[in-house]
Amino acid sequence: MTVARPVLQVRDLVVRYGGVTAVDRACLDIPAAGVTALVGPSGCGKTSLLRAVAGFEAPVAGSVTLGDRVLCAPGTWVEPERREVGMVFQEGALFPHLTVGENVRFGLAGRRERERRAREILSLVGLLELEGRYPDELSGGQQQRVALARALAPSPRLILLDEPFAALDPGLREQVRSEVGQILRRSGAAALLVTHDQEEAFSLAERVAVMVDGRILQASSPEDLYREPASLQVAEFIGAGQLVGCEVLEGRAYSAFGETPCVAEDGSGRLFVRPEDLLLCPAPDVRGRRMGAVVARRFFGHDVVDRVRMDSGEEIEVRLLSSSALPVGSRVRVTLRPGPFRVFPPRSSG
Amino acid sequence: MGPTPWLACAVAAAVTLPLVYLVVRAGAGGGAGFVRAVVSDLTARLLGRTLLLTLAVGGASLALALPVAWLVVRTDLPGRRTWAVLAALPLVFPSYVAAFTWVAFFGVGGYLDRWALALGAPWLDLSWLAEGFPGALAVLTLFSYPYIYLLLVAALRDVDPALEESARSLGCGRWRTFLRVTVPQVRPALSAGTLLVVLYTLSDFGAVSIVRYNTFTLAIYNAYRGLFDRSVAASLAIVLVLLTVGFIALEAFLSRGQRPGRVRAARRSRPVPLGPWRAPATALLTLVVGSGLALPVAVVISWVVRAVALGNPLGRVGGALLASVQVSLLAAVAAVVLSLPAALWSVRQPGTLSHLVERVTHAGYALPGLVVALALVFFATRTLMPLYQTTTLLVAAYVIRFLPEALAATRSSLASLSPVFEEAARSLGRTRGQVTRQLVLPLIRPGLLAGGGLVFLTAMKELPATLILRPTGMETLATRVWSGASEAIWSLAAVPSLLLLLASAPPMYLLVIRPALADRRGGAG
Numbered sequence: 097m098t099v100a101r102p103v104l105q106v107r108d109l110v111v112r113y114g115g116v117t118a119v120d121r122a123c124l125d126i127p128a129a130g131v132t133a134l135v136g137p138s139g140c141g142k143t144s145l146l147r148a149v150a151g152f153e154a155p156v157a158g159s160v161t162l163g164d165r166v167l168c169a170p171g172t173w174v175e176p177e178r179r180e181v182g183m184v185f186q187e188g189a190l191f192p193h194l195t196v197g198e199n200v201r202f203g204l205a206g207r208r209e210r211e212r213r214a215r216e217i218l219s220l221v222g223l224l225e226l227e228g229r230y231p232d233e234l235s236g237g238q239q240q241r242v243a244l245a246r247a248l249a250p251s252p253r254l255i256l257l258d259e260p261f262a263a264l265d266p267g268l269r270e271q272v273r274s275e276v277g278q279i280l281r282r283s284g285a286a287a288l289l290v291t292h293d294q295e296e297a298f299s300l301a302e303r304v305a306v307m308v309d310g311r312i313l314q315a316s317s318p319e320d321l322y323r324e325p326a327s328l329q330v331a332e333f334i335g336a337g338q339l340v341g342c343e344v345l346e347g348r349a350y351s352a353f354g355e356t357p358c359v360a361e362d363g364s365g366r367l368f369v370r371p372e373d374l375l376l377c378p379a380p381d382v383r384g385r386r387m388g389a390v391v392a393r394r395f396f397g398h399d400v401v402d403r404v405r406m407d408s409g410e411e412i413e414v415r416l417l418s419s420s421a422l423p424v425g426s427r428v429r430v431t432l433r434p435g436p437f438r439v440f441p442p443r444s445s446g
Numbered sequence: 447m448g449p450t451p452w453l454a455c456a457v458a459a460a461v462t463l464p465l466v467y468l469v470v471r472a473g474a475g476g477g478a479g480f481v482r483a484v485v486s487d488l489t490a491r492l493l494g495r496t497l498l499l500t501l502a503v504g505g506a507s508l509a510l511a512l513p514v515a516w517l518v519v520r521t522d523l524p525g526r527r528t529w530a531v532l533a534a535l536p537l538v539f540p541s542y543v544a545a546f547t548w549v550a551f552f553g554v555g556g557y558l559d560r561w562a563l564a565l566g567a568p569w570l571d572l573s574w575l576a577e578g579f580p581g582a583l584a585v586l587t588l589f590s591y592p593y594i595y596l597l598l599v600a601a602l603r604d605v606d607p608a609l610e611e612s613a614r615s616l617g618c619g620r621w622r623t624f625l626r627v628t629v630p631q632v633r634p635a636l637s638a639g640t641l642l643v644v645l646y647t648l649s650d651f652g653a654v655s656i657v658r659y660n661t662f663t664l665a666i667y668n669a670y671r672g673l674f675d676r677s678v679a680a681s682l683a684i685v686l687v688l689l690t691v692g693f694i695a696l697e698a699f700l701s702r703g704q705r706p707g708r709v710r711a712a713r714r715s716r717p718v719p720l721g722p723w724r725a726p727a728t729a730l731l732t733l734v735v736g737s738g739l740a741l742p743v744a745v746v747i748s749w750v751v752r753a754v755a756l757g758n759p760l761g762r763v764g765g766a767l768l769a770s771v772q773v774s775l776l777a778a779v780a781a782v783v784l785s786l787p788a789a790l791w792s793v794r795q796p797g798t799l800s801h802l803v804e805r806v807t808h809a810g811y812a813l814p815g816l817v818v819a820l821a822l823v824f825f826a827t828r829t830l831m832p833l834y835q836t837t838t839l840l841v842a843a844y845v846i847r848f849l850p851e852a853l854a855a856t857r858s859s860l861a862s863l864s865p866v867f868e869e870a871a872r873s874l875g876r877t878r879g880q881v882t883r884q885l886v887l888p889l890i891r892p893g894l895l896a897g898g899g900l901v902f903l904t905a906m907k908e909l910p911a912t913l914i915l916r917p918t919g920m921e922t923l924a925t926r927v928w929s930g931a932s933e934a935i936w937s938l939a940a941v942p943s944l945l946l947l948l949a950s951a952p953p954m955y956l957l958v959i960r961p962a963l964a965d966r967r968g969g970a971g
Binding site for chain 1: 606608609611612613614615616617618619623626627630631633704705716
């Protein structure tokens, strides 16, 4: 989980509200540039972690270090206004009584420098022409871009974004998301984005940290996270995985879908299979091993997800290109892609 | 178009007619007479004194309401929910009851004075605090600041914490964030609340007459009582009306261009830890609640005990109680009934005209009670002499003054009633009139009762119009408190004060304080 020369280091952070532990000994490193996403189901403590980094929550234990400056540790506390950490809130939180320009200049000092920097940053987000408008005259997407500009203006070392797209219309969300991603990359600032939407995390971030029940379970590139989930919880949160009962013998897992290499102890286990890990091919109308029938289909345009009921009784979902899909009801033979696959322990111990 | 608009227009006309007579009366001595009465040393002095008091009370109330509201909403002050209610309770004291208790405690011959004598501690004599300007300032501030406080509590709760957190992360400290971000968000509440306090001070007669600080209201009253030429009183009353209108216009001017803030915050701010400031904060609230609530209650109760011990005739208070209840009940019923046409019209057929009529009907609220009373006197002596010195005229004054309270309640309960019910009933074959009687009235009855209750409560407490318009020999609780207090016969003032408090405190709490303090987000978030 470590990063070479991280800008932010969170160590064993604990945040409690009354008796409830929201963040439980969380550790996280943020690289000095690029976007890191913190994903997790709602209530997992990701927003609390973000707010503790910003200085809006006081952790009961652990430390937060930005660069070589300790922001909070036992006996040390830096007030939010002295942290050099920018924050973008869910609904922008633009000051309603100030214009766009005044909002962006809010965190800047020095009259001439303020003007220059505000114009520079407004052109970066492409909203220079809206400088004199008030926030209630902007669309939701424009408000978020101004909020980002306002947070970037004082050149903070780290930008925190708390579900910044959640309040936007779904149609607009995609577009604002990619704009914000580009702006963040052009600004060169390190960013930590909190979201409950793993698709958003994957599309925007170079690095994704998964948080469940107050703990960071894994932090790595989206590809690694998807291919090599460190635990069942991560695998399940990242989604669309299926667990298939199997028997492991000498590095090979045997299941209803055939045998495949794996890394696991001998004995029973659960094979982690994603819908795109399976192949379907037409099969004769005879019952047999690894044979079944397509019983239902969800159509997504470019691809489809077919539900296949095996002759042995199991059901499994298979994602395939819609151009190569067989009609619903077809008899099929199921094949696993070449392994290796992850095998998790059986349910009782996991 | 049914009869509703015509009725609404008739009510609006009836409410404004007396004012017209006030202008006529002031001009009776010719325009020159009005100018002579107004442009004089007396008026200039009154204007100076009234403005001084009004601005001082407005400023002091603001300075008191802001920290108190902030402490109970935004900090970890121990017992802040209880403090929040206690800090609003001075509102239940009519200004003359407050002034009476203030004088009976601090004034010459009051408790403190006698303790100072008994203990041989002359420094305990704070009688200057109960006379003239300091007395008026202290009483009016302590007992009217809750108007700002209540609005501010709601506004402070509704400020989105993300705004303040944004300011902090942009490098602003706590104090600068408060000034640059929080205060602008609650400015509408601050200016609306301050306007209420200013109008309360301008129209106050009870407190200024008891502590003997001569403002417009007291001068108008004395001119009316003492001089044969009543056009002087009328002229001064018109200046007072202009002053009132001036302040309303000023507030409107200052609030122009206000940007709409976001309506409600999704979450609540984290309470600011007071740390070592906990003790001073508790001391401030103890001082405010002590002098605005505990002290007056204690003074009233101790004088009631002494009045009973002195064998002071309680029987005569019974008559005053009966009279108060009678006229206030009449006023409440009349105000609710008369509010119906304007409310129905403006809710069901919103438009420029119905809006205007509704606004006109509200005019009485901004007018000092004394002015309404004078206007009615002039109106009655000119056109309806038989009404002069009857309870009808008194009830009319109450209705003109307090119709807006009933109208607001009626209007909001009508507005919350979906027109779908009425349309359903109409489609089931009921006529418009039947729908109103069988469906609308039963459904809005709680709102009507609340509005009527509020009118009843404020009419019970009304003093200046009662003093001028009551039939000879009639005493209400308010007039008895006032005459007892202004002659410093405190045992006379105590029992009616207690009755007024007992009658007005529960409805004041239920109808005004509790709804204002209610956390609209509900529950703990």
